[in-house]
Amino acid sequence: MxxxxxxxxxxxxxxxxxxxxxxxxxxxxxxxxxxxxxxxxxxxxxxxxxxxxxxxxxxxxxxxxxxxxxxxxxxxxxxxxxxxxxxxxxxxxxxxxxxxxxxxxxxxxxxxxxxxxxxxxxxxxxxxxxxxTDEEELHYKLIEGARKQIIVNAYERNKVARDKCIEYYGLSCSACGIVLENVYGEIARDFIHVHHIKPLHEIDSVYTVDPINDLRPVCPNCHAVIHRYKNAIGVSELKDIIVRNATGKNVT
Structure with a gap:
């Protein structure tokens, strides 16, 4: 359609x-x-x-x-x-x-x-x-100074890209493996964040998103940790951290 x-x-x-x-x-x-x-x-x-x-x-x-x-x-x-x-x-x-x-x-x-x-x-x-609306105009003015970040957010919420990413990877978090519905029940059915892994410095106003290579489903907790610092860590790196802290062993 x-x-x-x-x-x-x-x-x-x-x-x-x-x-x-x-x-x-x-x-x-x-x-x-x-x-x-x-x-x-x-x-x-x-x-x-x-x-x-x-x-x-x-x-x-x-x-x-x-x-x-x-x-x-x-x-x-x-x-x-x-x-x-x-x-x-x-x-x-x-x-x-x-x-x-x-x-x-x-x-x-x-x-x-x-x-x-x-x-x-x-x-x-x-x-x-x-x-x-005034709110939309204010939002537009605010994004002018942080244009790249807003572009990332826009692509993350693009329904077509999001659906294709989830269709390919499923609803489990790519870092910790959690399926939110299994923890929270019906209220969390089909709920997952979609993380944009393409580095910000590579994104411009005419960037084309690839739902398979550029996006990953992640739970809200992992998503927050990924972006906790200015230089976001990778999904695979976070996955290694989770395994290492759970087992006390380095991941090879």
Whole structure:
């Protein structure tokens, strides 16, 4: 099942095609579809894959048009919804600069309108169509100074990546072996953390997660110990520590 409902996109212009391509990138690279993006981030992602398919001026204009309200477009949710009016006015101006957004809107916080998320992926009743809340905007501002850590957290909570990791490894902790349901009963059924093992310095804004090689299921206690210090220890290293402390013997 696709994360997004592409049938709602008319594909009547290049701007619509770019938005569809952006959604496909989010799916293909397993980016959390509820993430808050900078407009600059979206430009980087699209330029990497789509730029060569268009004339440079056409790509730049179509990119701006994605955020405007022409033809009833409502692809993104803004903190300040007047930003959509700004993009619309700029795009309708024949003397426009196709990179005008870089001066005023590059760091604007947006998220994908939940209208375009397939039914059953999220509860639409819990996803308002209005502007970003103050809490979401504050969260966005806070992550700017710790961007890599937030990217890690976003991928860890990505449902597709999480499900594939657990499907492959199961629900037992990769470090201590505990199955939480066996200890806590029904309340802990299917509950496990998913740890991202790829080093933070290797992660950037267009990183693609591999659920098998990059993720491991771990219990909350082991997860906390792994990240207790600045330089996280490996899952296998923690497993050796647990065995060593339980048996008093070094693991070979």
């Amino acid at each position: 696709n994360i997004f409902n592409y049938d709602l996109i008319t594909l009547s212009s290049n701007a619509d095609r770019l938005f569809k391509s952006f959604l496909e990138i989010v799916e293909d690279e397993m980016i959390d579809f509820e993430s808050i993006f900078r407009i600059e981030d979206i430009y980087i992602l699209l330029k990497k894959r789509e730029f060569k398919k268009y004339k440079p001026s056409s790509f730049k204009y179509s990119f701006m048009s994605m955020f405007g309200g022409q033809s009833g477009r409502d692809y993104f949710i803004f903190k300040d919804m007047t930003s959509r009016e700004w993009f619309t006015e700029v795009c309708n101006d024949t003397g426009r600069k196709n990179l005008a957004w870089r001066d005023e809107k590059a760091n604007e916080a947006v998220r994908i309108n939940p209208k375009y998320v397939s039914q059953g992926i999220i509860d639409m009743n819990d996803r308002p169509y209005g502007s970003l």
